Structure formats: structure tokens, C-alpha cells
Amino acid sequence: MNIALAQIDMRLGDIEGICARVESQAVLAKERGADLLCVPAPLMAGVVPGGLIEASNYENDLVRSLERLAARLKELEVVALVPAVVSYGGAPLFEVFVLDRGRAVPARTMLVLRRERTGDDLWAPPVFDVAGVRVAVTFDALRDLEELPRGCDLMVYFQVNAFDVHDEASSAVASVADGHFRREVARAGLWLACMAPVGAFDDAVYTGGSFVMDDAGHVVAQAPCFEESLLVQEVRRGMQLPCIEQHELPQYRREEWLWEALVIAVRDTALARGSRRAALLLSGDLQSSLAAALCVDALGPRNVVGLVVERSEVYTPSQEVAERERMELVRTLASNLNIRLVEHEAPEVSAIVDRVLTFAEGPQLREQAEGMLLRDLARIEHAVPVSSITKTDAALSAPALAASFQGVMAPFGDVYLSALEFLARMRNGAGTAVPTRLVTLNAVERSLSEALARAMRDDWEKTDWADHIARVLAKLEPSQVDGILEAHVDRNLPFEELPTIDANREAAALLLVLVRHGEYARRMLPECPIVSGRSFSERMWPASLAWSDLGRHGEEHRGVAELAREELDRAEQRGDEYGERVRGEVMGLIGGLLGITPEQLEHLQSEEGQRKIRENLQRFEGQVQEAISRMIESSSQEGPSDEHVVGPMGPGPVHPDRNFPFFSQN
Structure with a gap:
């Protein structure tokens, strides 16, 4: 049997277009001898469709389109597996439609209905035959490999977990070289076909890299990463085929995979918004320069336009030199990337409000004016306005950022500031894009200082806390700030387990307060692709929350489970005490009698x-039993011949051979 893995990227919800693309892939697969065609899991509506699956007309369009596709595939004699998220009992279910013999069969729903009658495991993987091969389908390979029934030849694994820069297994074939999947597949003794998606589906990003592994744990075929492809491979159970050597497999490199994932996200997000162009504000800093390079790699230099606004807050010779250097860095970047640069004079913001501005109001109104200029430029150029804010910015200064237009997409919105230096070094390795002066730790520190200064605006500057917070946080290195934020946001660690907590307890507490303070404003920031274990969109807390994690102050952890156990122990103790008291009262009564x-x-x-x-x-x-026996024996020898005698409880039958225990259960 030959299996085909169609690593394709399509826009969500374009059901007819997706079905047409699947049909064209089936034609190509049949020409290469394929019997079974598989397509990616998030292709139809993503893996988190939300309320979409509750729309009955969406389900109607999906089912009818798949039925028409099944009828067309019948002529090709190709079986297709099309996964999609559907509603089952009001909850989302990862379904796989088997398009075979002109019918579209929802395999998991059908099996669940059947197993409800038989009492079998409801969510065991569906298993069926294709061209004489026993095929099982799963969305969680590591869990189901050990639970498959005997006789399965091939497991088709539809990857649903999006790319996570900290989870190597999310990179599909690139993780095999480091041991992922090998041991489990060899232990199960069956073939594995990993259908890895490629592309951005809403805020989830996939990097491709589908592969086929034989029953000994060797990769016999692989699809390229970060691009569409059609992989066809013959499955021969029990026969050794030529395999790809370990050194020939792609190696997972964090910065490279993160960069390529963000490139895919920028490209697909722009296309989903009906554009192939991007416009962004260039500030002469690391993040805006790197964002421009990212847009160039995703859309091409002719489709990227940069905006630079000359600043008017220049009062001293040193500020004048700094502003001149900033403008020169922006022009150098535009020259390196071959993009068009639009230069704009600084608007007179004081004239807009018609009053003298305070020291803090100047930068805030300038950013608002720059946002207006970016929005206007994007409208004229029919481009997507791109923001360069990072996850660090969103954590610390969300209220100030939300006060001005930042764009509609932030590629680095789930990437911490300190990681950009390494991304820039990796990108410059393929040709200088970001000016060398910006690819340094000093550039990262300047950006962090600007983020902290922005965080002190509005509410904080009106209190006595502003200067104190600035002094405490200024002592932290960028890596320390991002380390605390990553532990708190991404891994949800308690205060006591944050890194460097012993040396920077107050600083860590203030960072967590800033994160909580910006909860409501982060919902107004541009969307960002999720490339970490947990983004801010996944980690939403109540917007009006007044609680911050400030630690337990040396106290032992006390939770609901501990409280419940204590109450159970207390109830048992009260029961023992009550029983003891009752026994004492009974014994006292007996003693009195x-x-x-x-x-x-x-x-x-x-x-x-x-x-x-x-x-x-x-x-x-x-002794009592012996006395009763003697009494019965004596009465049988000397008493009347009647079979009934009168005892203490009245007349009744007497059986000499029966034993009467004094303390019976009755």
C-alpha cells in the first residue's frame, strides 16, 4: 500500500477551495501510485474553531462538500482522510472523515455511537483496512501507540499541536534526530505516518516536516520543512526499506525554526487580510529593524514600505546627535533590505492639544501621532500595518501601547525582547540586514529601558511609586526580566519558584504587578502568532483583577486539597470521640445496674x-452449652413421650442432636 501525505497550506473556511485542492492532490498522488491520501488537521477550520462548530450551516457546508469530494475521488480509486473539528454533544471533537467508495464517513463519531452500545472504550483510535493494510488514525501518537489493538500495520498521526519554540517535538521530522518517536514506534512494532501541517492557521503556526517511519523506528521518507509538498511512500510491513540516515535528517535549531515560523505567520496573515504588502514604523531600534527584515523575507522587498518620523523632542546637542544617528540607522536598514522608506517630519503635537505639554505627555502624543501616520500609510499602500512590539513590551507597558495605534499584527508579540538579539545574529548570518550596531546587548538594554519608561506613564507617574519602581527594575538585566516573565506567564510558576527570586524579590513582585496592571490593555494590542508554551491570549486573567502573586511570605502552601483532607481527618476524629463517649455511657449504665x-x-x-x-x-x-445438652438428654430419658416439651419460651420442637450456641448471630 502506498500512502500520500499532502503538506498543503490553505486559508481557513475556504471549504470549496480546500476540497478542490485536495482533489488535485489526489490526482497527483494517484499518478504516483498512492492508495491513501492524508491532509493536515487544521486545514478546514483550525484546531480551535470556537463557536464556529456550533453553526449548523457551517457543518452543513462541510459535510456536503466532503460528500461531493468523495464522489469525485471514487473515480480515482483513492481513499482520503480529511480531519476536522466538529461538535459532538456540544463539545469539540477531532473527527476524521474517511472518503471511500463515494461516501464521507465520520469515523470517530460513528465508532463512538457504536461503542456506547457495546461498552467499549469510546475514544480508542478508529481502525480500518486500506488496500490490505490495517490502518489506525490518531491525534495523539504517544498516547495511542501503546493502546492499539493487535494486527495494526500503520498508524496515521495527524499533528494538532502548533509550533512551540520550547517543544522540539512540535517540529515533526526535525525532532527525530534527537530521539523523538523512534523508541515508541519500535516498541509498538508498526509503521508511523506523521501528517504535519505547514502554515499559519489563525494564531497557530506549523512548520511542516511530515515523515514516514518503519516499524523499526527508522525514517524512510520525509517532506521538507516550511513549504508545501506531496510525500508518497510505500508501506511494507515486516520488510526493511532504505532509510534516511540520522545525519541526513534536519536538525532542530531554535532560532532558525522560530524565524521561519514567523515568516510563515507574516505571509499567511497578510494573505488572509487580502494583501501581499506590509507597512511598519521604523524607530532605529532592534525590534523594528528585525521586524522589517522579517517582512522582507515573508513578502519580498518590493512589498514592504517603512515609515520613519523625525522627532521634535531635541533640546540638547547630545539629543541632536542621537536623533541624527537614529535616522541614519533607519536609512542604512532600508538600504540593506532594498525597501522603500517614507520619511515624515514630526507633527507639532502641542498645537494639536493647544496647551503646554508635560514631560511625560510629549512621548505619548508623539507615539499616537506616529500611529496615525502608520495607519494612513498602510491605507494608501493597501498594506497590512505591522507592529514591532515584543512579548516583553506587552507584559510591561500594555496600557501605554494600547493608547496609540500599533498595527494589526505583531510578529514578535509572543517572543521576548532578549531573544531578538540571537534572532538578528542568525538572520544576519545569511547577509547583513539589521545594522551591526543594533545587534548587541546594549541595544536590547536600551529597548528595555524604553519599555520600562513607557510603563511608568499615566497611572504610575501620578504616584510616589514611579521613581521607586524605575530604580528597582533598572538593576535587572534583560535576561533576568525576561526570565521572570517567562516563568510567570509561560510556565505559571508560583512566586517562590521564579528565577533569581532570592536576590531580586522586590523587583520580581513589581514585574508581576505590571503584568497584572496591563491585563485589560493587552486585549487591544495587535494579534500575534503563538510560538511559545503559552501566549498572553491563552493566559487571560480577569481584566479588573486586583490580586497579584506576591508570594506566601514563608508560609506552607495551603490549597483546597489540603483543606478537604483536614476536614476528613477532623470528621473521623469526631466519630471516634463520639463512639468512645457512647461506649463509656453504656458501660456506666451497665455498671450502675x-x-x-x-x-x-x-x-x-x-x-x-x-x-x-x-x-x-x-x-x-x-458451660451453658454443656448444661443445655445435659438437660436435653435428661428430658429425653425421663420426660413424656411427646415430641414437644414446654421450655422457657413456650412449646416447641426439641432436637437432641442440634447445638444451641449461647451467643449466636441472632
Whole structure:
């Protein structure tokens, strides 16, 4: 059996266009002898469609389009697997439609309905035959590899987890060289076909790299990363095929994969907005310069236009020199990238408000004016306005950034500021794009200082805290700031486990307060591709929250589970105490009736007293039983011949051979 993996990138929701593309891929796959065609999981509506799956007409269009596609594929004699997220019982379900013999069969939904009647595992992977090969379908390979029934030959794994720069496994074939998938597949003893998506689907990004692995854990075929392709491979169970050597497999390099993922995100986001052009504000700093290089790699230099605004807050010779150097850096960048540069004189913001501005109001109004100019330029050029804000900026100074127009897309919105230096070094390795003066730690420190100064505007500058916060945070290195933010935002670590917490406890607390303070404003910032373990869009807290994580101040952690266990222990203790009290009252009553003193009762309740009671009861029971036996024997020899005698409880049958225990269960 030959399997084809169609690594294609299409716009979400274009159901008819996607089906037409799948049909064309099926034609190409059939020409290469394929029996089974697979397409990426997020192709139809992404992997987080939200309320879309609750729209009945969306489901109608999806099902009817797949049925028409199945009818066309019947003529090609190709079976296709088309995954999509659907609604099942009001909850999202990763479904896989099997297009075979002119029908579109929702395999997982059908099996769930069948298994509900039989009591089998509802969510076990569906298994079916294609060209004599037993095929299983999964969306979680590592979980299902060990649970597949015997006799499966091939597992088709549809990758749904988007690219995460900290998770190497999200890079598909690039992770195999470091041991991912190999051991699990070899232990399961079956073939694995990994269908890895490529492209940006909403805020999720995929880097491609589909592959086929034999039952010994060797990669026998791979698709390229970061581009569309059609991979066709023969599956031969139990036979060794030529494999790709480990040194020939792509190696995961964090900066390179992150850069290429962001390139895909910029390109696909612009196309989704109906444009192939980008406009951005160039400020002569590292992040705006690197954002321009990113847009050039994604869209081409002729489709990128830069805007630089000459600043008017120049009052001293040193400020004049700094402004001249900034303008020169922007012009050098535009020359390196071969992009068009639009220079604009600084607007007179004081004339707009018709009053004398305070020291803090000047930069804020200037940024608002620059945002207006960027919006106007993007409209004239029919371009997507791109922002250069980073995840560090969004964490620290979201309120000030949201006060002005920043664009509609922020490629670095999920990338911390300190990582840009390494990205710029990697990008300049392919040809100088960002001016060398900006690819330094000093440039990162200047950008961080600007972000902290921006964070002190508005609410903070009116308090006595502004100067204190600035002094405390100025002592931190950019890597320390980003390390604390990454631990708090991405990994959700408690205050006590933040890095450098012992040496910078107050600084860490202030950073977390700034993050919480900007919660409402971050929702007004441009969208960004998710390339980390948790972006701000995934980590939303209540906008009006007044709580910040300031630590436990040396106290032990106390949670709901601990509280519940304590209450259970307390309830058991109360039960034991109640039982002891009841026993004491009963023994006191018995003692009063029998004339037993309290000292004797206490002795009876002790372990030694209980032991003696048990011994006496056993001896007493034996004596009573012996007396009853003698009485029965005597009455049978001397009494009347009637079979019934009158006992203490009235007449009843007497059986000499029956034993009557004194202490019975009744």
C-alpha cells in the first residue's frame, strides 16, 4: 500500500477551495501510485474553531462538500482522510472523515455511537483496512501507540499541536534526530505516518516536516520543512526499506525554526487580510529593524514600505546627535533590505492639544501621532500595518501601547525582547540586514529601558511609586526580566519558584504587578502568532483583577486539597470521640445496674480487662452449652413421650442432636 501525505497550506473556511485542492492532490498522488491520501488537521477550520462548530450551516457546508469530494475521488480509486473539528454533544471533537467508495464517513463519531452500545472504550483510535493494510488514525501518537489493538500495520498521526519554540517535538521530522518517536514506534512494532501541517492557521503556526517511519523506528521518507509538498511512500510491513540516515535528517535549531515560523505567520496573515504588502514604523531600534527584515523575507522587498518620523523632542546637542544617528540607522536598514522608506517630519503635537505639554505627555502624543501616520500609510499602500512590539513590551507597558495605534499584527508579540538579539545574529548570518550596531546587548538594554519608561506613564507617574519602581527594575538585566516573565506567564510558576527570586524579590513582585496592571490593555494590542508554551491570549486573567502573586511570605502552601483532607481527618476524629463517649455511657449504665464501681469499669475497658472478658465469655458459653445438652438428654430419658416439651419460651420442637450456641448471630 502506498500512502500520500499532502503538506498543503490553505486559508481557513475556504471549504470549496480546500476540497478542490485536495482533489488535485489526489490526482497527483494517484499518478504516483498512492492508495491513501492524508491532509493536515487544521486545514478546514483550525484546531480551535470556537463557536464556529456550533453553526449548523457551517457543518452543513462541510459535510456536503466532503460528500461531493468523495464522489469525485471514487473515480480515482483513492481513499482520503480529511480531519476536522466538529461538535459532538456540544463539545469539540477531532473527527476524521474517511472518503471511500463515494461516501464521507465520520469515523470517530460513528465508532463512538457504536461503542456506547457495546461498552467499549469510546475514544480508542478508529481502525480500518486500506488496500490490505490495517490502518489506525490518531491525534495523539504517544498516547495511542501503546493502546492499539493487535494486527495494526500503520498508524496515521495527524499533528494538532502548533509550533512551540520550547517543544522540539512540535517540529515533526526535525525532532527525530534527537530521539523523538523512534523508541515508541519500535516498541509498538508498526509503521508511523506523521501528517504535519505547514502554515499559519489563525494564531497557530506549523512548520511542516511530515515523515514516514518503519516499524523499526527508522525514517524512510520525509517532506521538507516550511513549504508545501506531496510525500508518497510505500508501506511494507515486516520488510526493511532504505532509510534516511540520522545525519541526513534536519536538525532542530531554535532560532532558525522560530524565524521561519514567523515568516510563515507574516505571509499567511497578510494573505488572509487580502494583501501581499506590509507597512511598519521604523524607530532605529532592534525590534523594528528585525521586524522589517522579517517582512522582507515573508513578502519580498518590493512589498514592504517603512515609515520613519523625525522627532521634535531635541533640546540638547547630545539629543541632536542621537536623533541624527537614529535616522541614519533607519536609512542604512532600508538600504540593506532594498525597501522603500517614507520619511515624515514630526507633527507639532502641542498645537494639536493647544496647551503646554508635560514631560511625560510629549512621548505619548508623539507615539499616537506616529500611529496615525502608520495607519494612513498602510491605507494608501493597501498594506497590512505591522507592529514591532515584543512579548516583553506587552507584559510591561500594555496600557501605554494600547493608547496609540500599533498595527494589526505583531510578529514578535509572543517572543521576548532578549531573544531578538540571537534572532538578528542568525538572520544576519545569511547577509547583513539589521545594522551591526543594533545587534548587541546594549541595544536590547536600551529597548528595555524604553519599555520600562513607557510603563511608568499615566497611572504610575501620578504616584510616589514611579521613581521607586524605575530604580528597582533598572538593576535587572534583560535576561533576568525576561526570565521572570517567562516563568510567570509561560510556565505559571508560583512566586517562590521564579528565577533569581532570592536576590531580586522586590523587583520580581513589581514585574508581576505590571503584568497584572496591563491585563485589560493587552486585549487591544495587535494579534500575534503563538510560538511559545503559552501566549498572553491563552493566559487571560480577569481584566479588573486586583490580586497579584506576591508570594506566601514563608508560609506552607495551603490549597483546597489540603483543606478537604483536614476536614476528613477532623470528621473521623469526631466519630471516634463520639463512639468512645457512647461506649463509656453504656458501660456506666451497665455498671450502675450491676453495682460495678467506676474503677472496676475502667479496668474492664482496658486491654487486659477486655482480654479477661473474652476468656470468661468463652468459658461461660461452654458451660451453658454443656448444661443445655445435659438437660436435653435428661428430658429425653425421663420426660413424656411427646415430641414437644414446654421450655422457657413456650412449646416447641426439641432436637437432641442440634447445638444451641449461647451467643449466636441472632
